[in-house]
Amino acid sequence: MHILSPLFGETAAKDLMLEFLGIDVEYDDLKPKIICENCHKSLLAWMELKKKAAESEIVINYIASKKTVKLFSNASNEAKISQLHG
Numbered sequence: 425m426h427i428l429s430p431l432f433g434e435t436a437a438k439d440l441m442l443e444f445l446g447i448d449v450e451y452d453d454l455k456p457k458i459i460c461e462n463c464h465k466s467l468l469a470w471m472e473l474k475k476k477a478a479e480s481e482i483v484i485n486y487i488a489s490k491k492t493v494k495l496f497s498n499a500s501n502e503a504k505i506s507q508l509h510g
């Protein structure tokens with residue numbers, strides 16, 4: 425598997441290696457430009473995980489923001505109740 429050929433759209437294994445592994449492969453050096461099937465799969469799996477994490481974060485942030493609103497409304501309800509009883 426060649427690391428410079430695009431995997432999905434414009435993303436090549438080269439780009440994933442730089443992002444996930446911090447390894448920058450130069451186009452014109454004399455080092456090998458081949459990645460084995462297992463490592464290639466790992467890179468793709470990591471890319472999927474990152475995508476899922478980003479999606480989960482959006483959902484979690486949404487839930488957290490709802491909870492914050494709920495907490496505030498509970499607090500204001502308690503304030504109203506204590507005013508009534510005060």
Ligand SMILES: [Zn+2]
Pocket residue numbers: 459460461462463464
């Ligand atoms: Zn490998």
